[in-house]
Amino acid sequence: xxxxxxxxxxxxxxxxxxxxxxxxxxxxxxxxxxxxxxxxxxxxxxxxxxxxxxxxxxxxxxxxxxxxxxxxxxxxxxxxxxxxxxxxxxxxxxxxxxxxxxxxxxxxxxxxxxxxxxxxxxxxxxxxxxxxxxxxxxxxxxxxxxxxxxxxxxxxxxxxxxxxxxxxxxxxxxxxxxxxxxxxxxxxxxxxxxxxxxxxxxxxxxxxxxxxxxxxxxxxxxxxxxxxxxxxxxxxxxxxxxxxxxxxxxxxxxxxxxxxxxxxxxxxxxxxxxxxxxxxxxxxxxxxxxxxxxxxxxxxxxxxxxxxxxxxxxxxxxxxxxxxxxxxxxxxxxxxxxxxxxxxxxxxxxxxxxxxxxxxxxxxxxxxxxxxxxxxxxxxxxxxxxxxxxxxxxxxxxxxxxxxxxxxxxxxxxxxxxxxxxxxxxxxxxxxxxxxxxxxxxxxxxxxxxxxxxxxxxxxxxxxxxxxxxxxxxxxxxxxxxxxxxxxxxxxxxxxxxxxxxxxxxxxxxxxxxxxxxxxxxxxxxxxxxxxxxxxxxxxxxxxxxxxxxxxxxxxxxxxxxxx
Amino acid sequence: xxxxxxxxxxxxxxxxxxxxxxxxxxxxxxxxxxxxxxxxxxxxxxxxxxxxxxxxxxxxxxxxxxxxxxxxxxxxxxxxxxxxxxxxxxxxxxxxxxxxxxxxxxxxxxxxxxxxxxxxxxxxxxxxxxxxxxxxxxxxxxxxxxxxxxxxxxxxxxxxxxxxxx
Numbered sequence: 001x002x003x004x005x006x007x008x009x010x011x012x013x014x015x016x017x018x019x020x021x022x023x024x025x026x027x028x029x030x031x032x033x034x035x036x037x038x039x040x041x042x043x044x045x046x047x048x049x050x051x052x053x054x055x056x057x058x059x060x061x062x063x064x065x066x067x068x069x070x071x072x073x074x075x076x077x078x079x080x081x082x083x084x085x086x087x088x089x090x091x092x093x094x095x096x097x098x099x100x101x102x103x104x105x106x107x108x109x110x111x112x113x114x115x116x117x118x119x120x121x122x123x124x125x126x127x128x129x130x131x132x133x134x135x136x137x138x139x140x141x142x143x144x145x146x147x148x149x150x151x152x153x154x155x156x157x158x159x160x161x162x163x164x165x166x167x168x169x170x171x172x173x174x175x176x177x178x179x180x181x182x183x184x185x186x187x188x189x190x191x192x193x194x195x196x197x198x199x200x201x202x203x204x205x206x207x208x209x210x211x212x213x214x215x216x217x218x219x220x221x222x223x224x225x226x227x228x229x230x231x232x233x234x235x236x237x238x239x240x241x242x243x244x245x246x247x248x249x250x251x252x253x254x255x256x257x258x259x260x261x262x263x264x265x266x267x268x269x270x271x272x273x274x275x276x277x278x279x280x281x282x283x284x285x286x287x288x289x290x291x292x293x294x295x296x297x298x299x300x301x302x303x304x305x306x307x308x309x310x311x312x313x314x315x316x317x318x319x320x321x322x323x324x325x326x327x328x329x330x331x332x333x334x335x336x337x338x339x340x341x342x343x344x345x346x347x348x349x350x351x352x353x354x355x356x357x358x359x360x361x362x363x364x365x366x367x368x369x370x371x372x373x374x375x376x377x378x379x380x381x382x383x384x385x386x387x388x389x390x391x392x393x394x395x396x397x398x399x400x401x402x403x404x405x406x407x408x409x410x411x412x413x414x415x416x417x418x419x420x421x422x423x424x425x426x427x428x429x430x431x432x433x434x435x436x437x438x439x440x441x442x443x444x445x446x447x448x449x450x451x452x453x454x455x456x457x458x459x460x461x462x463x464x465x466x467x468x469x470x471x472x473x474x475x476x477x478x479x480x481x482x483x484x485x486x487x488x489x490x491x492x493x494x495x496x497x498x499x500x501x502x503x504x505x506x507x508x509x510x511x512x513x514x515x516x517x518x519x520x521x522x523x524x525x526x527x528x529x530x531x532x533x534x535x536x537x538x539x540x541x542x543x544x545x546x547x548x549x550x551x552x553x554x555x556x557x558x559x560x561x562x563x564x
Numbered sequence: 565x566x567x568x569x570x571x572x573x574x575x576x577x578x579x580x581x582x583x584x585x586x587x588x589x590x591x592x593x594x595x596x597x598x599x600x601x602x603x604x605x606x607x608x609x610x611x612x613x614x615x616x617x618x619x620x621x622x623x624x625x626x627x628x629x630x631x632x633x634x635x636x637x638x639x640x641x642x643x644x645x646x647x648x649x650x651x652x653x654x655x656x657x658x659x660x661x662x663x664x665x666x667x668x669x670x671x672x673x674x675x676x677x678x679x680x681x682x683x684x685x686x687x688x689x690x691x692x693x694x695x696x697x698x699x700x701x702x703x704x705x706x707x708x709x710x711x712x713x714x715x716x717x718x719x720x721x722x723x724x725x726x727x728x729x730x
């Protein structure tokens with residue numbers, strides 16, 4: 001496809017949309033699809049047909065709109081006659097197929113259905129800044145034309161036609177974008193390292209092995225806007241000189257896999273993937289590789305072993321993938337969200353991107369806000385927003401009148417942040433300083449009904465199960481820590497166990513081979529730091545301990561031996 | 565084990581083996597296609613048994629030890645036939661915080677099935693998922709592929725009871 005053809009598709013789509021009065025958008029992501037949203041779409045389609053409105057009303061399936069807890073969501077967009085006018089949208093929540101007649105009748109009369117209406121001036125909508133998710137929930141993820149109509153693939157044309165690979169990297173560096181997988185390594189720097197290595201074969205990997213329990217940002221991006229990720233990957237490949245790419249995605253995400261496969265085929269047909277992309281002297285192909293349920297495969301060296309068809313065991317670094325990655329070749333590996341940020345940076349410039357966020361953490365971050373919070377779902381906020389704003393304003397606070405206790409970020413590698421730090425800005429450095437991490441973006445709110453020891457135990461069980469077993473500190477250490485946490489949970493622990501637990505945290509953190517082991521103690525360390533009382537309350541006093549010992553001998557302390 | 569480059573014959577006349585063979589052909593019978601192939605086996609047969617391991621090992625020229633190693637390493641691959649119904653209980657953090665640990669315990673106790681196991685009458689298999697990514701609907705259980713969300717304690721127990729009757 002040439003640039004002219006691209007613009008022609010865009011114009012065509014705009015004209016087609018101009019014929020319409022209303023766009024009825026039904027969320028079809030995993031969350032809403034589980035609540036029967038496809039039947040809702042079918043019922044709406046049926047009603048539109050019966051009311052003879054097909055000419056002016058279009059019903060389409062779109063990606064995630066964010067507020068997953070109130071799904072299925074249906075958005076009614078009144079098509080604007082004047083270009084550039086602010087969008088006029090209505091959102092309906094918890095829609096069932098039975099609601100379809102009322103909704104379509106509402107379109108004809110211009111009166112919204114009040115009982116289903118969701119107020120759009122809620123902080124959940126107004127406090128977010130959608131950059132990466134701008135088109136999620138607005139375009140049909142199964143049509144490349146929808147993506148193109150919203151300016152898709154223009155960044156690719158700009159990069160290929162007007163910029164050298166070095167200039168692309170320069171722009172990404174200027175933007176201050178950092179790895180969204182959790183580590184926060186500067187993306188521009190990583191790209192530069194790979195670009196500098198001389199090799200006839202380089203690989204590019206998109207890490208979509210979103211293993212953190214309680215996180216679904218990558219799934220939503222892949223399901224809602226797959227072409228955005230592909231475009232980011234192609235630009236990345238152009239910048240570093242890679243000619244073969246892989247998307248490593250969890251097998252647990254069947255819909256994301258399906259949409260990504262479809263998008264890759266469409267991009268190939270349009271000439272965005274393959275030989276001599278857009279007429280430039282640059283070739284790049286993308287293949288999907290399925291994960292098979294191993295958390296450790298989110299670690300880059302383990303992920304590469306898995307792509308090679310082996311067990312997902314990590315290896316020591318250096319050499320880093322930039323020097324020796326997949327099959328020993330230089331490899332660029334970035335997270336889904338990182339790639340999804342790239343087209344915007346190229347199109348609008350790195351400086352514009354860097355205007356959002358804090359000094360060291362630029363841009364926006366997507367979080368999966370879940371747990372004991374009213375508005376569970378997917379949110380995108382500028383870096384530097386405080387945890388309080390996220391939880392109480394966007395999240396709508398804690399349900400059932402309970403008290404906030406902690407927020408867990410970063411999954412099994414992260415920590416729990418207590419109430420006194422709610423005003424901490426969300427950025428890489430601030431969260432690390434509190435003993436947690438940004439992580440890939442899971443944010444789980446915990447209320448006062450949960451025991452923090454049980455939360456730590458839950459994560460330790462996870463790390464213990466998911467440890468690949470290659471290095472001893474992680475394999476044995478996590479199992480030992482889990483046993484100790486069980487003792488605490490059961491109220492059987494002693495002062496010595498507490499010391500042992502702290503020693504093990506230190507040992508596992510400092511001597512494990514990969515990130516899984518090095519960060520596995522974080523949930524324990526952070527709960528020990530902020531909720532030590534709970535641990536202390538579970539420790540047996542010496543007399544109780546001796547009591548247990550004495551009972552084991554058939555005698556309680558102080559008890560006179562009874563003669564039978 | 566054959567190492568002279570000849571491909572082994574299909575283990576039986578079962579047509580599903582052709583699907584497995586097709587998956588290997590797509591990857592040019594290269595060892596790197598091992599995980600894809602095991603996915604194909606599991607999809608076709610529901611589990612990966614010894615015959616499949618041997619066939620894949622010979623076709624891709626990967627040592628049987630490595631095929632077994634990979635199969636057991638990844639949670640996705642099952643090495644025993646699954647029951648008529650499969651109940652997946654999500655144990656992701658959001659589901660855990662909202663009480664799915666109790667649902668898991670309930671199913672284990674009530675139906676006498678352990679996590680990853682199948683009842684002796686081959687009716688029900690129980691799987692504990694890491695996270696299915698539908699955290700907005702937590703707690704989530706998946707009954708024969710249908711995602712059921714937001715049900716706690718009594719409600720989810722009743723739903724499972726009803727579902728097993730069908």
